[in-house]
Every structure is written in structure tokens, then in C-alpha cells.
Amino acid sequence: MSAAGEPVDFYFEFSSPYGYIASRLADDLEQRIGRPLRWRPILLGPIFKLTGQAPLTQLPMKGPYAQKDFSRTARMHKLPYRHPDKFPIGTVGACRAFYWMHDRDPAAARKLAKALYRAYFVDNRNIGDAEAVLRIAAETGLDPTALGSAIEDPALKARVKGEVDAAIAAGVFGSPFFIADGEPFWGVDRIPMLEDWVRRGGW
């Protein structure tokens, strides 16, 4: 079943702590499985509307658990984590910036995604603010001018909406979410299972 060389889809929401943690594990995972990850940021807002879910931290009982678990899971992986003061946030600007860059230079888009995640989950910067996204793009060595004028472009908005719709059609309902050869894996704690699945070609 496992198609060597075929990309594995890696869906994530920029406001998701577990998505951030997965992004920090992604390069090593890619090496270990010998298959490229296709980074695909999504927006959980419209997905949660469909599924009737709410952000984890807003749920009774699950909220305090999640809050503790974000930093505990980060520490387990020896990753920096500082829970952002403003949480969760809307990340449509971050998403648009990613796909705009992706259509020009996928490696630069991945670099931007990492910088955005670090800004939010390490440096406590509010990446829900489009200006902050542009500043972070500039700090990453990208030219923010063209991006700045593209960010409200209807074509780019439609591009992001299309990505979210495609994710929903593929069954993505959380972050991180991986799909390998049609098989879905939800959650950073499922990376070992994904890895095993890809290696063995399922079971």
C-alpha cells in the first residue's frame, strides 16, 4: 500500500498548539519515513462549525487538561512552548500568506510557517494580526511588499477557501492531521502510528 516517494499530507492550523508541536517534529518524521510531507495549513473555525466542536481550551474539564498537556507535550519533545496570551486567534491572514508564498516557492512557505509558529507559540506575538504576519515574513528574509498587496486579493482568498474545502472533503477535522495513502491520522500523539503504518504499508 505504501507508495514510496508519494507525499504525506500534513494539515495544521496556525492557532493549534499540537499543530505547532507537529511542525517541529515534521522534518525528522519526513527523514525517518523517507517521504515528503506536504504542509497544508487549514482553518479550524469553519471545520468546527460543521462538526459542532469548540476550541479545546473552552471546553469544561477538557480545557484545563489541554492547557496542561500543551506544555507537557512540548517539554516531552524538548521544544520551547509559551502559551500565547491571546488564544485562540483567527489565522486566515497567516494561511493566505502561506499559500501565496507556496505557489511561488514551497520551501520559503515552509520557512514562513515555522517562523509564524515560533512567533506565536514561543515569542507570544499575535499572528492573528495581518501586519504581524507581514513583519514576520520580512524578518524571515521574504519580501513582504508583494505579499502585502496580495493578502486581500479575491483570488488568494478563494485559494485558501479551496484548501479548507478540500481538507473537509478529505475528512480533516482537527490539527495536526495527517493523511498517508488515504489513511487518516489525527493528533501529534499519532505520529508513531502514522510512521508504523507507512513503514508497514498498513496492517
Next chain:
Amino acid sequence: MSAAGEPVDFYFEFSSPYGYIASRLADDLEQRIGRPLRWRPILLGPIFKLTGQAPLTQLPMKGPYAQKDFSRTARMHKLPYRHPDKFPIGTVGACRAFYWMHDRDPAAARKLAKALYRAYFVDNRNIGDAEAVLRIAAETGLDPTALGSAIEDPALKARVKGEVDAAIAAGVFGSPFFIADGEPFWGVDRIPMLEDWVRRGGW
């Protein structure tokens, strides 16, 4: 932090597929960590009312994923699994039987829990039916007569309610759910993290 010999609480709902899988991994886990597990069946119904959750299989998108994941996770652990025709079910009778037995003979109660789980998730028997619970108790070599007359006893009902209330007070919102030295771990996929936590005394 890790208190050698102190029990680790293992909460589970008899209607929970991941609880069933955890129950099949529990004895090995106990051996590996060198600490006893305290089996504590609970009822997710009242807990879901508090947290606004619904049974996994009834949720859009998450439902089909969960359905696939139950048997996939069981296969990964080389465990038999047959999704029950009637699912989910009310398990208050099973819970009462467990605690009634537990207060007389904890080892027999654990044996009964395993038999109930097997009946439901392997043999497709509806353990939501109190008569089925008594039959399974009898098949397990337990005397069902005294249990049968105790199952509607107000004291036993209060005993089960007290367990569920205590679980809620401890922050338990899912199945399986482990608490080791005050640290909570939710989900069968968190067993490796729990194990690591107990070994290292946290991190």
C-alpha cells in the same frame, strides 16, 4: 515525584472501545511500571452532560474516523475487535456489578470487567442488559444470585454514583483515563507518555 508501589488510577467506561483496548493492555502496563492499576469503571453519560460532549461515533467527521480507528488500533495491538451492533449502550448495570464484586473481591471484579469487555467488543453481546451482565458473571465462575439481588440496591446505586462523582472531581472526562500521582493522561494512545512519566517521575 513517582511514588513506587502507589496505585495508578485506571478509569474506563464499559461502552468505550478505547477503554476496552486499554483494559487489554493494562496487565502488561502494570508489570512494566511496577505499580498496581486501580480499575475504576465510570459512566460517560453524566460526564458528557457536564462537558457538552457526545459519543464519538455520533459526531460529524469524527464519527467515521473513530469507527475506522477503533479496529485499526485494536489490530495494531493484535487484539480482537468486533464493533458491537448496538453502540453505545448504557452500562450502569455493568458498573454496579463491578463495584459490588470489587467490595468483596477486587481480583474477581477485574476478571468480571475483562469478561464484560470481551462479551461486548468481541462476542457482540449487549452488556447494557442487566440479565446479560448476570449471565456473564455466572460464566466467569461468580455466583450471580447475590449480585442479582443487590443490583437494584440503593446503597449500590449510591456507591456507583459516588465513583462517578469522584472521577468528575478528579477531572476525568473520557475513557480510558489514567491518573498517576495526580497527573492525568487521557486516551489509550497516551499509555507510552504515562509510562514515561511514571518511570521518570515527571519532566
